[in-house]
Amino acid sequence: MTGSTPETLLDDALLARFRERAARYDRENAFFHDDLAELREAGYLRALVPVELGGLGWSLSDAVRAQMRLAGAAPATALGINMHLVWTGVASVLRARGDDALEFLLREAAEGELFAFGISEAGNDLMLFGSRTTAEPQPDGSYRYSGRKIFTSLSPAWTRLGTTGLDTTSPDGPKIVYGFIDREDPDVRVLDDWDTLGMRASQSRTTVLDGAVAASDRIVRRLDPGPNPDPLVFAIFACFELLLGAVYTGIGARALDLAVAAARRRSSMKTGLTLAQEPDVRRRIAEAALLQDGIELQLVALARDVDERVDHGTRWFAKLSGMKVRATETARQVVDQCVRVGGGSTYFAGDELGRLQRDVLAGVFHPSSDDAAKQTIATAWLGPIES
Template identity: 75%
Template sequence: MSAPTPDSLLDDDLLERLRARAAEYDRRNAFFTEDLADLGERGYLRALVPVDFGGLGWNLDEVVRAQMRLAGAAPATALGVNMHLVWTGVARVLHDRGDDSLDFVLREAADGEVFAFGISEAGNDLMLFGSGTVADPQRDGSVRYTGRKIFTSLSPAWTRLGVHGLDTRSDDAPKLVYGFIDREDPDVRVLDDWDTIGMRATQSRTTVLDGAVAAPDRVVRRLDPGPNPDPFVFAIFACFELFLSSVYAGLAARALDLAIESARARVSKKTGKPRSEDPDARRRIASAALALDAVPPQLLSLARDVRDGVDHGPFWFAKLSGVKVRTVQTAREVVERAVQVSGGGTYFAGDELGRLQRDVLAGVFHPSSEDAALTTIANAWLGPVTD
């Protein structure tokens, strides 16, 4: 039997169930427990795991299409699942290039483990290139991590957490050390501190590490701080930016659909005609559609380039950070125009488009920021600024 496609796995019936739950998750500030169970039962968490490891064997471009589709029904669910897909995506990119250092991620994901992304730290604008978390190597080869990780999506459900920290004690220090820790570690604390205006169901809570241990065989990289050409860093950046952008592209597509539905359903008291014949509404919908039309082809093209090992040289990070910023900016513009077409009803709690308006705001807080992306792009085209 052939593996399911994104359209067949995320069929219309499933998406309608997820959409029906999304408003209630948002209202209660609750985790998407039932959504995760449904997606897990269908094998979605194994999407990037090779078939011979027990997965679906999807490529990155298939996951991009799937995440756009999922986000159109439940953006917070898509964003939460995204972090698991990032780690399995990193493992898959490395595996396809002959690097088996993260094959355990693929095998454990096939067995039902749920991976979360423990990289973000308050005030750390270096992201992958630095850390305020202490990484303390032990004699047996394990590493103890002490620090705070924020925006840890999937907090109620993850079983494995990929983290990084800075080793300043070893002979070759400083080194950024990446490793994976288990949920059962007694030195892991997850705070119940997620109460935001949007993307509420992700439950991206703060995770406190009080010496949490990554076993020797779960310490996957020791890298120099700062930009690094290691394929591991590239794989994280590529999967994170592409899958994240897919969520906001899918959210924007749903907002556009809702605006079209509203324009056809609402009738002007002034003219007696549906809003779909109003020149202002038509212009707003057309401009939103024009802007959004360019996004999916860019995401799919870059995902295929990663899959196929295309060499964009020094422009890779510029392209990846650029597509994230461009996608989020476009999504915000599309949602704003959709709200203008749909009117004041979107301002009421419980309205789907009103929720999308809150959810899309989260996009600016994910790396890369606009400032960081522009710096990266300028360096790619002009070279770094000299001292």
């Protein structure tokens, strides 16, 4: 399906089926198996793979637009598939800059492999810059990883896990080691521990690595701990923050549509008019729309900057972390206004706006956090704190 666009691949009929299933997945705390099958069939898992490698050749800005669209129908499905898109996006960003370290990933994604993101750890606020997981070098150049990774989306279905660990035993250590592990590894255990307030269908379970092996040709970087200008770090940061922001922005867009429909449908006994004629309701809708329009434009524009290799210099990380925080916080504000327009029915289990309010809350738990983003932004503008 080369030549497809987010609008043609994720057509209205497909999204309608996803939206219908989303309520059931949420109610049953079930993984989005049927959605995944349809996305795979449509070629969505190959969207960011270059055409010459068997993919659709989308840009990162195309993927951002697509994820906004998908999240408007099925937020947890969009969040789950986001992690596969992050890795294929990282590989494409690196390839466009002359780095083919992850070309194997693009080829395997074209063949149907599903990649998950296994980096988050409980209590690790260093994220990419540190790890509680150990990475033990082996004589053949492979590494054995031991640790617990949390929020591993796609847990029931992933076939490849991109992960990190800390090598403290090599002479040049410590090093943060990036590698990819196969699902079939007997030293990988996925716990059935996902029972959350929202984003339930993502099934982002805990993954336990008990010496799981990443082969030598699947070790893609060994980096010093701490902030690092390596292109891999930039690519992960850019794809993760922008695609994540797209998911929550898509939730805001859907909430606004639902609020508009509710305002036109509901009426006031006091005035006899629909709520769409009430000044307070009109103000809420206007405020939500004002926020929503701005954030959509910002997301696509910054993703296009990545595609076009615009040089933001030392402010790239400030822009990316700030974009994620603005996107998730804006989505929360938009959904809050929309729930108020929707009224008390949104408080009942099964109401779509009520589910969006639960799903959108998850945005505060993804990196970068509000505090971390502000520290990054302050450093970009003021320089580091003097010791």
